[in-house]
Amino acid sequence: MALHGMPILFAGFAFFVFNLFLMLMSHQAYGIWDPPAVIGLCDSSVRVYGYKCHEINVKTQDGYILGVTRIPNGRSASGDNVTRTPVLLQHGVLVDGMSWLMNKPEQNLPMILADKGFDVWIANTRGTRYSRRHTYLQPSQSEFWNWSWDELAAYDLPALFDYVHNQTGQKLHYVGHSLGTLIALASFSERLLVDKLKSAALLSPIAYLSHMKTALGVVAAKAFVGEVGKMFGLKEFNPKGEEATRFLRYVCAHPEVDCYDLLTAITGKNCCLNTSTVNLFLKNEPQSTATKNMVHLAQTxxxxxVAKYNYGNPSDNLIHYGTVKPPIYKLSDIPPKLPLFISYGGQDALSDVRDVEQLLDDLKLHDVLKFTVQFVKDYAHADFIMGVNAADVVYNQVYKFFMNHRF
Known part of the structure; x- marks a missing residue:
């Protein structure tokens, strides 16, 4: 697809450029791999507020070991023998589970849900700092990075769902943001996960990406797609690495790109972020992903x-899929009685209103009693996970939705 004859940048890459620019401007330093001490989310962001917290490892069928943070109850929990419904939170691309914990407990979704009686599980996608292990591969090996969001939908989410379901003996609720919505929709369309799922809340959903509106995105998309082989020879796409830094400088040199107002230019005009939230974000993000994942998002x-990864020529696709073109994820095949909550913003330049409307059209035959859509006129992409008023605007609605579909 094109905008005024130019390719459109996928959401994850645009968010990367924003993250990287802020990192450079603030002179943050971050090791590519194996830093001296990686402090888990429990110690860095959860226990300090009086919550119980556990760090858990979950192995995928293809051998990746995912770090998962569990907040089993709220601060005022009266006992450990109370049955609490599990809820799994899945972040977007180039960030990790820390992205849910940027604000104080009364303002971040995991702790709000824990205080309301849920058993909260926070996922960390393969390749991010808490999920850089494998049963036999190392991050220094190119094969470790041979995956795209297809594998996140086919392996990461099923492994997490299976583990949480087996540990709790219950079906779970799901919350995804950005890429966390895309991989869920892809899985649901293939009837994965749904037998273990009570309901799903999709915040700032990403499926179609044809209407992103940012000059920086257009320039970066053309450059990234054209230069990916030369500029990113390593399989790991490390936003804080030397190659990515060079690329950012190249993009920002274009006269039509304003790299001094990136947050508004890329995500849309976020209404509700504060300085302390952004500062904490800068200390923790962005995170690595696979270059193949970035290319797949560009293809999308x-x-x-919404299709599987395109290997670039019919013969390779035929080997992988048995067809000359990658199979399409038919989102209209999502079970119509699966309870879905979708919340999207009028100012979101990544999850554009028109693209969300195309997703909603795919779901037009969904059971109306199982389908809730919230439109937040003033919200942009980052407001859904870091907005200081998201608890009142969005999270209360998520909680009500979960309660309405708790059986």
């Missing part, structure tokens, strides 16, 4: 469909 934007 370029082709205007």
């Amino acid at each position: 934007a370029r082709d205007g469909v």
